[in-house]
Amino acid sequence: MLWLYNLHYFDVLGSPTALERPEWIDPLIARWIAENPPGAKPAWDPYPASLRIVNWIKRDLSGSPLPPAAVDSLSQQAQWLDARIEWHLLGNHLFANAKALWFAGHFFEGREADGLLRRAISILARELDEQVPADGFHFERSPMYHAIIQEDVLDMIAITRVRPGDIAVSMRDRLIEVARRMMRALPVMTHPDGDHAFFNDAAIGISATTSELDAYASRVLGGGVTEEDGSALRVLPDAGYVRARRGEATVFFDAAPVGPDYLPGHAHADTLSLELSLGQERVIVNGGTSCYGSDAERLRQRGTTAHSTVILDGRDSSEVWSGFRVARRAHPFELTLEETGEVCAVACSHDGYRHLPGRPVHRRGWRLRDGSLLIDDQVTSARPHHAVANYLLHPDVAVERRDDATWRLRLASGRCVTLGVSVGRAELGVGIWAPRFGVRIATRRLAVTAQDGRACIALHW
CATH class of the missing domain: 2.70.98.70 (Beta-galactosidase; Chain A, domain 5)
Incomplete structure (x- = not known):
C-alpha cells in the first residue's frame, strides 16, 4: 500500500525530472484524471489526496500553470478531502489534511475557498501546540516525521507570500513561531553526517535534510534559524x-x-x-x-x-x-x-x-x-x-x-x-x-x- 500511495502523491512534480522534461507532466496529470475517477482507491484516500493537492498547486504557482481540467479536478479533490478529514488517525495525517486545505484555500477564490481555508485554520488551531510542544520536536517522536512536518509548516508560510489573504494572517504568524522552534529542535536529532538519528519510524531519503530545511527556512523566514547554543x-x-x-x-x-x-x-x-x-x-x-x-x-x-x-x-x-x-x-x-x-x-x-x-x-x-x-x-x-x-x-x-x-x-x-x-x-x-x-x-x-x-x-x- 505504501508503494501505491507514493504513486499517487505526485512528488515527481518537485523532482529534477519535472524540470528536465516538462512536456511529460501535463499528459501524466491528464492520464491520472482519466484513470482515477472520484472515490477511486487508493488514489482518493485522504492522505495521498492531501499530498497530491499540494504538489499540483506548487507546480501551478512555480510558473507551470495547470490545464483547466486539472484545476477542475483539483477543486473537486479539495472538496472531497474536506468531507473526509482523517480525525480517526490524527497526527501527521491530520496535519497533511490541514496543509492541503490551507493550500487549496489560498489557491482558489470565493466562498468555497474561504471555507476550505477556515477549516484548515480550525484544524491548525487545535493541533499546532499539541503536535509541536514547547521544545519544538514533533510529538510522534520520529526525526523523519518531524522533518516532514517542519517542511509542511514552511510550505504553508511560503504560500502566504505568493497568495496573501486577510483570513490567514493570524495563523500565518503562529506558523512562523512554530517553524522557528521546530528548526531549533531539529539539530538535536541530526548526526554529523547530516542525516537524522534512527528512533521510532525513521529512514533516510523520505524527508528533507536539516541543511536543506535550514536553507528553505532562510528563504521563507529570512536568516538561518538552526544555530547551535554551544552546549555539549x-x-x-x-x-x-x-x-x-x-x-x-x-x-x-x-x-x-x-x-x-x-x-x-x-x-x-x-x-x-x-x-x-x-x-x-x-x-x-x-x-x-x-x-x-x-x-x-x-x-x-x-x-x-x-x-x-x-x-x-x-x-x-x-x-x-x-x-x-x-x-x-x-x-x-x-x-x-x-x-x-x-x-x-x-x-x-x-x-x-x-x-x-x-x-x-x-x-x-x-x-x-x-x-x-x-x-x-x-x-x-x-x-x-x-x-x-x-x-x-x-x-x-x-x-x-x-x-x-x-x-x-x-x-x-x-x-x-x-x-x-x-x-x-x-x-x-x-x-x-x-x-x-x-x-x-x-x-x-x-x-x-x-x-x-x-x-x-x-x-x-
Whole structure:
C-alpha cells in the first residue's frame, strides 16, 4: 500500500525530472484524471489526496500553470478531502489534511475557498501546540516525521507570500513561531553526517535534510534559524531525547515515551537506546525502517532486538504488534543529566518490563568524555532474568576480537575504536541495518549478556 500511495502523491512534480522534461507532466496529470475517477482507491484516500493537492498547486504557482481540467479536478479533490478529514488517525495525517486545505484555500477564490481555508485554520488551531510542544520536536517522536512536518509548516508560510489573504494572517504568524522552534529542535536529532538519528519510524531519503530545511527556512523566514547554543549536552524535555557532544563524539539517547499515549503508531520498542557517531562516521546505530505493513519484518524492525538497548527474556520493552500498534509500553523515569568541563553524564530508567515476574526495571547510565564512552546497564528485579545489551554496529564498521573481553572496531576512515566489556559476556552476531525504505544491509551486532543483571562496556578512541 505504501508503494501505491507514493504513486499517487505526485512528488515527481518537485523532482529534477519535472524540470528536465516538462512536456511529460501535463499528459501524466491528464492520464491520472482519466484513470482515477472520484472515490477511486487508493488514489482518493485522504492522505495521498492531501499530498497530491499540494504538489499540483506548487507546480501551478512555480510558473507551470495547470490545464483547466486539472484545476477542475483539483477543486473537486479539495472538496472531497474536506468531507473526509482523517480525525480517526490524527497526527501527521491530520496535519497533511490541514496543509492541503490551507493550500487549496489560498489557491482558489470565493466562498468555497474561504471555507476550505477556515477549516484548515480550525484544524491548525487545535493541533499546532499539541503536535509541536514547547521544545519544538514533533510529538510522534520520529526525526523523519518531524522533518516532514517542519517542511509542511514552511510550505504553508511560503504560500502566504505568493497568495496573501486577510483570513490567514493570524495563523500565518503562529506558523512562523512554530517553524522557528521546530528548526531549533531539529539539530538535536541530526548526526554529523547530516542525516537524522534512527528512533521510532525513521529512514533516510523520505524527508528533507536539516541543511536543506535550514536553507528553505532562510528563504521563507529570512536568516538561518538552526544555530547551535554551544552546549555539549542538549535535551528536548517534551520529547525526551538527549544529545551529547565531546570532541569528535556525538551520542543520541532515547529517554522518551514511545509516542503520544493515544497515537503510538510510529513507535518502536527502543526505549533507552543510543546511537554514536565519531566525526561524520556512525558507529553504534539503531536498526532503522525499510518497510511498513504488518508482516514479520515490520515487527522485527519495531522490536527491541533491532535497537541498541537492553532486551529482557527475549521480550520487547514495549509490546509492538501489527504494523502500527503498541499494547503495554515502557515509560521512562528518573532522567538525570550532568555536564561538567570534562564529562557528559546521563542516566534514565524505564518500567517496560514491570509486568514480568519480580517487576524488573532497566536503568542505563552513560558517561561521555573526550576520547571515551562508558555505558552501564543495570536490571533490578526480585526475580532473575536473562538480560542482553545489544549494540548494532554500522555496516562500515569492521570488528576484530582481541580477547574474551576486548574488541577492535575499525571504521571506514581507518580510525580504530577499542571496545572493552568489563561486566558481562559478549558475543558477536549478525544484524540488519535498514537506512532507507526498501533497503536492508547486513551488519554486526555485539550482544553483551548481563552478569547478575548488569552489563558494562567502554569504548576508547
